[in-house]
Amino acid sequence: MSKSYQAVFHTPTIDSIPFWSACNQEQLLLQRCGECEAFFYYARRLCPHCGGEKISWHQSAGKGTVFSFSEVAVSFFGPEWDADLPYTVVLVDLDEGPRMLSRMLKQDQARVCIGARVQVSFVQVHAQKLPFFELL
Numbered sequence: 001m002s003k004s005y006q007a008v009f010h011t012p013t014i015d016s017i018p019f020w021s022a023c024n025q026e027q028l029l030l031q032r033c034g035e036c037e038a039f040f041y042y043a044r045r046l047c048p049h050c051g052g053e054k055i056s057w058h059q060s061a062g063k064g065t066v067f068s069f070s071e072v073a074v075s076f077f078g079p080e081w082d083a084d085l086p087y088t089v090v091l092v093d094l095d096e097g098p099r100m101l102s103r104m105l106k107q108d109q110a111r112v113c114i115g116a117r118v119q120v121s122f123v124q125v126h127a128q129k130l131p132f133f134e135l136l
């Protein structure tokens, strides 16, 4: 099985640059509201729970529980993705609260199930490390 990974890359915004920079240091950062204290993901200027503006960054433990997953067996992005097929897209409920869309590492994708405990694992894809997940 190939160890290569392809990805559709994000366009960093002024709000998300700290998140992507931390990924390259193998740290998963989450924003937290200073008013209602909720963590949230993805990066925003205002708290999605209360509209608060006092937002700060915190390092996540990178652990969570699989809420759902789906195996992708068709390349939607051209033949360069064929070596990645099939891959598993996963929705993870992080222990801090936010739900995060990501992918499973290839070695664990056949054994993933709803409710499985997972932890973040950073994968180098071209010039960016991306936060994928592996089984705990």
Ligand SMILES: [Zn+2]
Binding pocket: 033, 034, 035, 036, 037, 038, 047, 048, 049, 050, 051, 052
């Ligand atoms: Zn808030």
